[in-house]
Amino acid sequence: xxxxxxxIDNLSKNYGETxxxxxxxxxxxxxxxxxxxxxxxxGKTTLLRIIAGLEAxxxxxxxxxxxxxxxxxPAERDIALVFQNFSLYPNKTVRQNLAFxxxxxxxxxxxxxxxxxxxxxxxxxxxTPLLDRPATHLSGGEMQRVAIGRAIVRQPQLFxxxxxxxxxxxxxxxxxxxxxxxxxxxLRTPMIYVTHDRVEALSMGDRIAVxxxxxxxxxxxxxxxxxxxxSPIVARQLGYPPINTIDVHKQQNQWFTASNQAIMTADRNxxxxxxxxxxxxxxxxxxxxxxxxxxxxxxxxxxxxxLANWAGQSIQISISGEQQWHVGDEIYPSIDLDRVLVWEKxxxxxxxxxxx
Amino acid sequence: xxVKDGVLKYGFVGPALIFLIAFNIFxxxxxxxxxxxxxxxxxxxxxLIGGRNYGVIFDDTRYGTALRTTGLFVVLAVATELIxxxxxxxxxxxxxxxxxxxxxxxLVPMMLSPAVMGLYWNFILNGHYxxxxxxxxxxxxxxxxxxxxxxxxxxxxxxxDIWMWTPFMMLIALAGLNAIPNxxxxxxxxxxxxxxxxxxxxxxxxxxxxxxxxxxxxxxDALKQFDLVMAVTGxxxxxxxxxxxxxxxxxxxxxxxxxxxxxxxxxxxxVIALATIFIRYIASIQAKQGxxxx
Numbered sequence: 001x002x003x004x005x006x007x008i009d010n011l012s013k014n015y016g017e018t019x020x021x022x023x024x025x026x027x028x029x030x031x032x033x034x035x036x037x038x039x040x041x042x043g044k045t046t047l048l049r050i051i052a053g054l055e056a057x058x059x060x061x062x063x064x065x066x067x068x069x070x071x072x073x074p075a076e077r078d079i080a081l082v083f084q085n086f087s088l089y090p091n092k093t094v095r096q097n098l099a100f101x102x103x104x105x106x107x108x109x110x111x112x113x114x115x116x117x118x119x120x121x122x123x124x125x126x127x128t129p130l131l132d133r134p135a136t137h138l139s140g141g142e143m144q145r146v147a148i149g150r151a152i153v154r155q156p157q158l159f160x161x162x163x164x165x166x167x168x169x170x171x172x173x174x175x176x177x178x179x180x181x182x183x184x185x186x187l188r189t190p191m192i193y194v195t196h197d198r199v200e201a202l203s204m205g206d207r208i209a210v211x212x213x214x215x216x217x218x219x220x221x222x223x224x225x226x227x228x229x230x231s232p233i234v235a236r237q238l239g240y241p242p243i244n245t246i247d248v249h250k251q252q253n254q255w256f257t258a259s260n261q262a263i264m265t266a267d268r269n270x271x272x273x274x275x276x277x278x279x280x281x282x283x284x285x286x287x288x289x290x291x292x293x294x295x296x297x298x299x300x301x302x303x304x305x306x307l308a309n310w311a312g313q314s315i316q317i318s319i320s321g322e323q324q325w326h327v328g329d330e331i332y333p334s335i336d337l338d339r340v341l342v343w344e345k346x347x348x349x350x351x352x353x354x355x356x
Numbered sequence: 357x358x359v360k361d362g363v364l365k366y367g368f369v370g371p372a373l374i375f376l377i378a379f380n381i382f383x384x385x386x387x388x389x390x391x392x393x394x395x396x397x398x399x400x401x402x403x404l405i406g407g408r409n410y411g412v413i414f415d416d417t418r419y420g421t422a423l424r425t426t427g428l429f430v431v432l433a434v435a436t437e438l439i440x441x442x443x444x445x446x447x448x449x450x451x452x453x454x455x456x457x458x459x460x461x462x463l464v465p466m467m468l469s470p471a472v473m474g475l476y477w478n479f480i481l482n483g484h485y486x487x488x489x490x491x492x493x494x495x496x497x498x499x500x501x502x503x504x505x506x507x508x509x510x511x512x513x514x515x516x517d518i519w520m521w522t523p524f525m526m527l528i529a530l531a532g533l534n535a536i537p538n539x540x541x542x543x544x545x546x547x548x549x550x551x552x553x554x555x556x557x558x559x560x561x562x563x564x565x566x567x568x569x570x571x572x573x574x575x576x577d578a579l580k581q582f583d584l585v586m587a588v589t590g591x592x593x594x595x596x597x598x599x600x601x602x603x604x605x606x607x608x609x610x611x612x613x614x615x616x617x618x619x620x621x622x623x624x625x626x627v628i629a630l631a632t633i634f635i636r637y638i639a640s641i642q643a644k645q646g647x648x649x650x
Binding site: 106 | 537539540542543544545546547548549550553557558561562644
């Protein structure tokens with residue numbers, strides 16, 4: 001897995017005084033699907049647009065297969081980008097939309113070759129019956145298939161997808177997500193997939209890069225990011241309900257909350273000030289010592305989420321199956337201590353953004 | 357006191373309706389009636405004479421000449437204004453320093469009264485003391501007789517019309533260009549389209565419904581060209597006599613109300629025919645494109 005295809009070194013971009021991206025470095029292996037995950041405004045789209053060549057970075061270097069493409073025009077890069085809003089050519093049919101990139105100067109494709117590629121792509125995406133429809137007379141899902149088709153018909157060396165499923169309804173999103181995974185496996189073309197959706201990130205990515213406020217916080221496999229997030233912000237990006245985070249300090253091998261209540265034993269080597277991360281599924285409602293009152297019950301069908309007030313903290317507990325709890329019930333949450341994440345807290349004030 | 361909805365409805369619509377009937381519908385039908393009479397402004401008994409006026413029109417050599425003059429004028433004026441206006445709009449598409457000021461200045465000719473501008477241009481183009489020929493004389497260049505040379509007169513009026521109405525085309529073309537979403541250009545850039553391809557296959561087709569609307573408005577307007585002709589050469593100059601000028605000449609100089617009315621009906625029919633063709637065409641391309649952009 002170490003043959004890197006795309007390499008980005010120390011890339012930064014400012015809009016006026018506002019930094020959009022700072023010191024981004026990452027690499028993409030051949031045939032890899034890298035998900036860039038982050039909340040709205042993290043700089044995901046900017047990063048993608050810089051890779052595509054639609055915007056220029058202030059500093060930094062982008063190479064593909066060792067070739068420096070930092071200053072190349074979009075057309076020179078042979079990178080396909082699928083836009084969030086599909087961006088089909090409205091005055092053309094589906095067929096003409098697919099043909100458009102193939103008719104570019106310098107491609108010199110014969111009419112038969114173009115027709116073959118279009119019909120192959122249309123088969124792959126199951127849009128053959130739509131080929132002669134105007135691009136404006138399509139449903140959202142069909143438009144997105146055509147947009148993806150316009151990207152793959154070119155057989156580019158790299159795919160960039162900018163939240164391609166965000167504008168679709170939930171059911172269609174599921175279907176297309178699975179299709180996209182299959183497509184990427186079949187085509188074996190490296191892909192960078194930008195999303196703010198934790199499910200897409202976990203299910204699609206070979207690796208995930210978590211982006212927040214223009215910085216890459218962590219890069220790793222979905223398992224690594226989920227099991228060993230290196231900061232509370234990364235931890236909050238993945239999993240539902242969002243991870244419980246509690247600011248604590250250590251006294252006599254006990255973790256104390258801000259309101260000076262001891263909640264659990266601390267490791268001998270643990271830092272004196274820390275943020276604890278506890279996944280909702282690592283708490284069970286009974287067996288602990290400190291009482292909590294259930295405030296909200298959220299029934300998700302297969303599981304139920306209890307929002308409870310525990311030791312002066314709001315915590316979420318995920319329990320599976322049918323449970324006979326009621327709002328106002330007293331419970332005694334017990335925490336799986338082996339699975340508690342501990343992040344050393346350097347500054348007294350933590351970042352408290354609330355992305356779910 | 358409560359007023360019934362029905363009464364209120366007519367109360368609101370009534371004034372406009374009366375206005376429309378008094379100043380549009382009645383004159384139209386009265387005009388049609390007059391075109392079948394031998395009415396003259398000098399008085400005398402008005403008699404119905406059937407279609408004889410229409411026969412006179414088609415025998416009148418002035419009519420053929422005026423039709424040709426008008427046709428030439430419309431085609432050259434609208435085509436030039438379209439091309440220049442679209443070119444200016446393309447130049448003004450991207451932001452640059454001073455763009456708002458330049459745009460405003462470019463729009464000035466459109467906002468002035470054609471009759472007044474006709475008189476001004478009369479001074480500017482005057483063969484003896486006009487500023488254009490004064491400037492040409494400084495450089496010892498040939499000084500054309502803009503307003504009196506029969507071969508040049510129509511060209512001069514054409515120039516004034518182009519000067520006045522190119523900004524209008526520019527304005528509408530700018531609106532069309534601004535309505536094209538930027539992401540389409542970005543998609544085209546990624547798809548490796550050349551600038552010419554982008555222009556021919558994205559910019560132009562997406563702008564075209566608005567451009568056709570502008571052509572329609574300018575064509576119907578130019579077909580009625582009267583004020584500039586009136587101000588620059590007068591209505592009875594064979595070299596510049598448009599249909600409207602001929603109509604004016606017949607009706608208000610010859611006092612032949614009946615014959616003039618039939619002229620106006622003929623002009624109206626031409627305008628309606630062209631407008632219908634244009635509107636159908638615009639509707640068809642809009643239907644093909646769909647109203648919103650994907």
